[in-house]
Amino acid sequence: MIGAGVGGLAAAARLAAQGHTVTLVEQAARVGGKLGLETVDGFAFDTGPSLVTMPDELRELFSATGSSASDAGVTLTRLPIACRYTFPDGVTLDLPGEVEQIPAALDAALGQGRGAQWTRFLERSRRIWDLTETPFLRSPISMSTMVRLARKPGDVRAVAPWQSLRGVGSKYLDDPRLRMLLDRYATYTGSDPRTAPAALVTVPYAEQAFGSWYIDGGLYRLAQALADRCATLGVELRLNTRVDEITCGADGVAGVRLDDGSMIDAETVVANADAHQVYDNLLGRRHRGVAAARRRLRRTTRSLSGFVLLLAVDDPPADQAHHHVMFTEDYDAEFDSVFGRRGRARPVERPTIYISAPTDPAIVPGPDTGAWFVLVNAPPHDPDNGTDWDAPGLSERYADSIVEQMAERGVDIRSRIRHRRIISPADLERRTMTPGGSIYGTSSNSATAAFLRPSNRSPVPGLYLVGGSSHPGGGLPLVIMSAKIVADMIGHAGA
Known part of the structure; x- marks a missing residue:
């Protein structure tokens, strides 16, 4: 098993529960993949997903591997306000977390009907x-x-x-x-x-x-709980271990070669890695069917990336919503910028700004502090044909602009920021080995996108893909579904 993101952890746990012997290798020092964690001076920040939807998928995953979410330390809390939306005209909508309450809230905020x-x-x-x-x-x-x-x-x-x-x-x-x-x-x-x-x-x-749900203590608790579940089920987890090649024989996959030259033999390999990484870098060109898979990938559009600010805030506004979206005045211009229409892909001058500001005492060093995750849509890192996010000063200037625009739109915390960390698309690329830092692998920017997205069963016998860049797509519930599809394909040991 390559990659200890949520997809890899979920697939490893399912396969171990089915009776398979599983070795899980991860190039980073900790598990989680895009579901990351960063700590600064007692503040804990989720650096990936900040919302749980379809919680039954998560509950079923733990049940299928012999536990329960609560016993595993994953406590889900349903949010009474799913999200606060601030529109360009200044109108604010607090969208209720109960679907039955949504029509009345829309009428009250936006007008009858x-x-x-x-x-x-x-x-x-x-x-x-x-x-x-x-x-x-x-x-x-x-x-x-x-x-x-x-x-x-x-x-x-x-x-x-x-x-x-x-x-x-x-x-x-x-x-x-x-x-x-x-x-x-x-x-x-x-x-x-x-x-x-x-x-x-x-x-x-x-x-x-x-x-809309939150995991008490932060969403990274899910990655920790899945890693613990894998350990209980006998999965061998190797951190700081990079795969250089997926090796194959005449009949299909044979195992993996690590960056230290050692080999792990395997009858089955599951790759929780970006599909471009798998087909372009980990598999040799001689393998049958790989060329066709590469051609399909070239016909896709990379998904957007994200530019992230982690803000340690003193005395945060008491009325700040857990999830808050402040829309841009021109959404089409935002998408044009991110996807490189009408010119090279470029940072959005006035982006839609998303804030995750959980009021959770477990993630801050004390009362009257907040650990805020701020995200804007951004083009992937592409120094040759788009945006070079490593260009000197670019990320700092862009971060300053976002904080100023937050203030313009009614959330002024400029004097309250104790610490600020930036995660650019280039940083995402380095952290997750995802080309350009594309969050979801390929986008769904066509009617045929679902059929161009890499399938879970690769053309190489014994090699499977799991996670957000493969079917059925990105986001926690779909990644968990992806793991179940792969585990069901592989089946029970000895069956």
Whole structure:
């Protein structure tokens, strides 16, 4: 097993529970991958996902490996306010965490009738969810899935594979703020709402139907709990261990070669690594089917990356929401910048700003302090054809700009920042070995994106891919689903 991100940890635990002997190697000094942790002077920051949706996926994972989430030290708390949204016109919406309360909140903040619009939209989203959940999210992706769907014209019309996320939203939502709210969900997959498929309307449905959750003590607790679960199940975990090559024989995978030259023989290899890293760097070009996999990857668009500020805050505002999105005045300009339309990919001058500000005493050194995670969409690190995030002074200047814009939009903490750390796309690339620091691997910027995303079963017999860059995609619940798909493919030892 290569990579101890959530996908690798979840797959390792499942496979060990099935009776397999599992060795898990991780190039970093700690587990978690993109679900990272950084500590500064007693402040603890989650440096990756900051929200849990579809909590039953997490609970099922622990149950399937012989424990429970609570027994493993993962305590889930449902947030009464899923997110605060501040729109360019100054209107603020506190979106309730209970779906039944959302229509009234929309009417109160945005005007009568907005709740009914969103309800009709969610009804369409639920219909698409019901049609796609099992065949597209919980099963290996295949063209036969689309063939089966095509046999029912009504289902095809409901899923509308020819429409974009924004296109289907425009049929239900006439308030530009509601459309902006919907556009935001495309970024959950690192995508552009103008080209992302209509099927992504299932993202807001899942979040609102199943709730927004926080793990007490921070989301990194999940990585720690999964590592503990792996240890209990007998998984051998090797940290600070880098894989240089996936070795293959005539009949398929043979194991891995480490950077110190030693070998680990294996009948099966599961790679929790970016698919570009696997196919371009870890597999030799002589292996059958690898060239075709590389060609498919070249036809995809890399997902957006993120520019992150970790802010240790003294005396934070008492009324600050746990999750807060402050929208840009021009969302299209933001996506143009990030994806390099109308010029090279470049930092967004006035980006949408996301703040995660949990009020959790376990992550701060004392009362009246806060550990804030601030994120803006950013183009991947690409010195040759886009943005060189290592250019002298760029990250510091951009961080200053973001803090100033937070103040302009009503969250002024400039005089309260005790410490500031920056994580640029270039830093993400180095930390996670993900090309350019692309958070989700490939974006969903086309109707065929789901079929171009690398499948869990590679063309090399015995080699499987798990995690956010492979099917079914990025985000904690989908990565956990990915691990289950792979474990089910490999099956029980001796079966």
